[in-house]
Amino acid sequence: MKRVSHLSTLAMILGLATFSSVAADMAQSLTLAQLQQQQGTVIDTRASAFYNGWPQTLSGPSGHEPAALNLSASWLNAMNDEQLAGWAKQHNLTPASMIALYGSDADNQAVNARLKKAGYSTVSTLGDALQTPARLQRLPHFEQLVYPQWIHQLQQGKKVAAAPTGDFKIIEAAWGAPKFYLLNHIPGADYIDTNEVESEPLWNKVSDDKLKAMLAKHGIRHDTTVILYGRDVYAAARVAQIMLYAGVKDVRILDGGWKAWSDANLPVGRGTPAKVKPANDFGAPIPGQPQLMVDMEQARGLLHRKDASLVSIRSWPEFIGETSGYSYIKPKGEIAGARWGHAGSDATHMEDFHNPDGTMRSADDIAAMWKQWHILPDQQVAFYCGTGWRASETFMYARAMGWKNVAVYDGGWYEWSAHPQNPVTTGPLTPESTL
CATH class of the missing domain: 3.40.250.10 (Rhodanese-like domain)
Incomplete structure (x- = not known):
């Protein structure tokens, strides 16, 4: 029989005690109706694929609970405390918020422990999670x-x-x-x-x-x-x-x-x-679907309209004309009247659209980000960037979100800036400047 040192035994006891403490914290269980009555927040701790709508088994439920946020346990190692705080602030969570988690027991325990460490004291489980398929929400595609x-x-x-x-x-x-x-x-x-x-x-x-x-x-x-x-x-x-x-x-x-x-x-x-x-x-x-690409004249026709948006998927420094974003594109600036759809820190990143693991951010987060710039799902929308890559990624996300009238302006800033007669703007811009 293998001998176990007193220190090892103590460590095991302390480990079990810690786990038991976390488990005790999670002992309380609320139904969705009870949580909603107390204006609490639901958090889905599963991978984003299942949150988006993929069933975990062939005959399993599809989607997430109404208004649930997605904080996957698999992201935790990629999120430092500052990033977690930023995520919480973005979703209006405070240490006093009432939170209910659902997912696997292990994922719930991991997220609960991290939230406790960050000062969130009222965390429970959602007892009736995924038991009423008709109320679940999912990406349309x-x-x-x-x-x-x-x-x-x-x-x-x-x-x-x-x-x-x-x-x-x-x-x-x-x-x-x-x-x-x-x-x-x-x-x-x-x-x-x-x-x-x-x-x-x-x-x-x-x-x-x-x-x-x-x-x-x-x-x-x-x-x-x-x-x-x-x-x-x-x-x-x-x-x-x-x-x-x-x-x-x-x-x-x-x-x-x-x-x-x-x-x-x-x-x-x-x-x-x-x-x-x-x-x-x-x-x-x-x-087969020519409407999915627009040319320069069609792009111009989308500017300054309430029923349409020409959307720049470029970093903020590109959008306000501090940089062109590319070594081979010399002009700096932005299409006058284009709306900012966000992107990332520079021309090679798309952090604004990604979860910590690089998957697509939740549709609710993306739609809220776009709504601030008057980019709406019932509009005719064309995305562009420098030469089409970032715009295409956003197009694929909008398509999965069920936005029906979306396209890519293939020429993008590279083509637009090569024609001096095209209207260009630089400097601080606001959503209202695009109306």
């Missing part, structure tokens, strides 16, 4: 943002929710040669260089004829389900948005990109892409 385990199960031939109706392809998208792909990628994934879908001088999408040839080369028809991922989510989104324009009916992206797959510790492939059998015919006219 949650299936367009897939998660790693779903892909893995699909590849294994298992039954999955929102399964493709026919053939499917998994594709990594990135700029240039597949240098990172060669080291590790999702097993069986094809590879698309973004140069296959956009070209100089303005990095706009290629011609429809070239697009047709690219799709054929990768064995893609209009009825092929295409699941794209990237080391950067916006690279996959750029290809996805162009494929939707072309007429591929079912295009999805891996929420959180390659990092999500890597973090899930799922199998990886190495080496060059396998040979793909070309498609004989796309099976439908190209473009």
